[in-house]
Amino acid sequence: AQQSLYQQFGGKQGIADITEEMLFQVGGDERIAHHFEDVDIVRLHRLLTEQICQVVGGPCEYTGDTMKASHRNLGISTGDFNVLVEHLIRAMEKFDIPTSAQNQLLAKLAAMHNDVVEE
Numbered sequence: 553a554q555q556s557l558y559q560q561f562g563g564k565q566g567i568a569d570i571t572e573e574m575l576f577q578v579g580g581d582e583r584i585a586h587h588f589e590d591v592d593i594v595r596l597h598r599l600l601t602e603q604i605c606q607v608v609g610g611p612c613e614y615t616g617d618t619m620k621a622s623h624r625n626l627g628i629s630t631g632d633f634n635v636l637v638e639h640l641i642r643a644m645e646k647f648d649i650p651t652s653a654q655n656q657l658l659a660k661l662a663a664m665h666n667d668v669v670e671e
């Protein structure tokens with residue numbers, strides 16, 4: 553039987569595991585870690601998990617702010633954006649998410665690029 557995109561991500565727990573791993577790696581990457589120094593990471597993890605769950609068609613409601621409002625004035629560049637995506641891909645690989653499922657999420661996140669990046 554064909555699994556839904558949400559199921560291919562391992563449901564809410566699978567998504568929570570992937571975002572945790574991504575944020576952990578981001579925190580250790582000196583290219584972008586400075587952006588997250590004063591951020592409540594537990595809250596960010598919860599919101600990112602909700603958002604990705606919703607984006608992949610899961611039964612979740614994203615309760616955070618818009619991408620444009622929450623990244624305003626953070627000075628995030630396209631390079632920063634690509635580094636975060638790099639860590640997301642590694643995290644998805646670590647949890648054996650099928651490539652076609654990875655690409656479907658990445659396409660949806662790419663559509664947010666202009667709302668996140670300022671330069």
Ligand code: HEM
Nearest residue numbers: 584587591599600603616617622628632633636661664668
């Ligand atoms: C498509 C890519 C991205 C998505 C889906 C995303 C998603 C989110 C979400 C859901 C929040 C929480 C919003 C809220 O507080 O209500 C957030 C906040 C934040 N994001 Fe992103 N983000 C992306 C890219 C980036 C990048 C590339 C950076 C920096 C390298 C970044 C840095 C931040 C920071 C610092 C906050 C916290 C802002 C604050 O609490 O004041 N984000 N992001």
